Amino acid sequence: MTRIVVTGAAGFIGSNIIKGLNARGIDDIIAVDDLKQGDKFRNLAGLRIADYVDADIFYEAFAGGSYGQIEAVFHEGACSDTMELDGKYMMANNYTLSCQLFHACQKRGARLLYASSAATYGGSDTFREEPAFELPLNVYGYSKLLFDQRMRRECGSDFQRTKAGKTNQVVGFRYFNVYGPHEQHKGRMASVAYHQFHQFHAEGKVKLFGDYGGYAAGGQMRDFVYIDDVVAVNLWFFDHPGESGIYNLGTGQAQPFNDVALTVVNTLREQRGESALSLQQAAADGLIEYIAFPEALRGKYQSYTQADLSALRSTGCQHAFANVQSGVRAYVQALTASR
Template sequence: MAKRIIVTGAAGFIGSNVIRALNKRQITDIIAVDNLTNGDKALNLVGLTLSDYQDKHVFYDALLKGQLGQIDTIFHEGACSSTLEQDGRYMMANNYEASKKLLHYCQQTGTRLLYASSAATYGASTCFQENATYERPLNVYGYSKLLFDQIVRQALPTLKTQIAGFRYFNVYGPREQHKGAMASVAYHNFNQFMTEGCVKLFGSYADCRAGEQMRDFIYIKDLVAAKLWFFDHPEHSGVFNLGTGKAQPFNDIALTVVNTVRNQTGLSTLSLVEIVQKGILQYIPFPEKLHGKYQCFTQADLSHFRSTGCDTVFQDVTQGVAEYSRMLYAQHQGLQTGKWEP
């Protein structure tokens, strides 16, 4: 019997990529859940095969009343993901209360829950290990994710089904175009380079030199592959980091974007020093509003993640961002010729 899957945040960046990967496995009994107030997100669902679509405002009641049939697994990607959102009541309703409803449903029915947490749970920490000692969120977004992780941890000893949370680090890749300011640095750098001939990064801040703030950047294809490994191994529950385990500076992103596009147009590869000297990479003052609320360094500790046996290989920036930039360039050229496809 075919498995019925629910994907919340289905029209979003990660949700749509999860559905795409499931479709490649010939899994099509998928109920997509989202809020399409931003209608542009619907483009992320074009070309995907679904069995139904539910607006998030009616979904939870329908699910809890048993109106959606027998559900094997819920991929819970829906959330308010803006780290700049200050409305705490809105954030907690979307990220905490909604997740609690799903957890309760899964505990009652045996449905599996694979959900999105965030590296924002670590905040000001310099150690990124799934341990309460290191969990110090800097904003209500990070706190909303941490609180649900804590509820899951409390439930783990009595679980009779798989509940696994994944603390995403900095994710980049296709289908993020609707995210605006919250889209990845790779996406913004590409568009800046194509429109302005230069890319812009934050200047120096705290102990970091210009462009040397370091993050753990993970390619969406690798993130989805890791989640599907857990989908294939229902015996593993818990809260897990999901990054590459390797921090890289934002300068690496900019350099890779610039050189990939240059190579696509037949131009030579440049060094970091050269793109700065030529004004192709420009540094802007670090925003005042982010002072004291910004993670200058993140790097996933993958010890707990790897202890499950998951052997997903993660691409570094020079590989993943290069592939993504080539994809964006092909789309850009398609737009120029009227042959763009989402």
């Protein structure tokens, strides 16, 4: 039987990966997390796992062989707060611990599929998995980049298309703006769609940043990727153990924040039996409100991201991604159903 480890298991992406594995009939899963934030248990409550192990215990025990033969580790555990300024904490969690896990996986014959981040690109305007375009704007992005660089060094210069030899499968996923169910515990780091859903219910409107970085109000553009698509690509690589490398995981299509806001508003209006509005109508009616760009984010904010999917597609992964209009609509419907 296939035994899997998922770190960050009670988190957003980790819990959805377990859901995806469960859908395949895989439930011999060791869930690893830190439940100091106790309400994260809700993300695990409806899932089938074999065991739960606290993160403080797991890594050393795994390196010592405590859990038997592990097929693969989906490593989603990390500090994902891009506003966290404690670099010592960030590097310990996102870099040092990941390096230890990599070596343990190699020793134990386990494959490693891990969470990198589009934050590794930071101030770049090109989002391709090459060192020339990796310019992180914060210590979170740097911690993720340093581990990617370490994997390139450990796995060899041909890491991107390793077929056999130097290491077991190692795949890093540079997640772009992921949204979807099971992110409610993330607070300020939850997606724009999540916050706007609750804003609309509380205030009858949604809020977006005003003009910044040469973009009109609400016009800053990101590559928004639905959680179901993130899970599908993770599982594609799980099915293809000969493919290693660092890959962007986004849709390949940037869309403005205005698209997210309008989809939230119109999906909620639809649920009330009301007609869809244009962006101009929604703004004129006060359903979308633009606020001044925060001083704290100036110089640390990506106004545009769009995943280059050339490397991903070169592996043969042809997954079709949802756009904002369909993904956010599905998410709003899920949020409504869970209220």
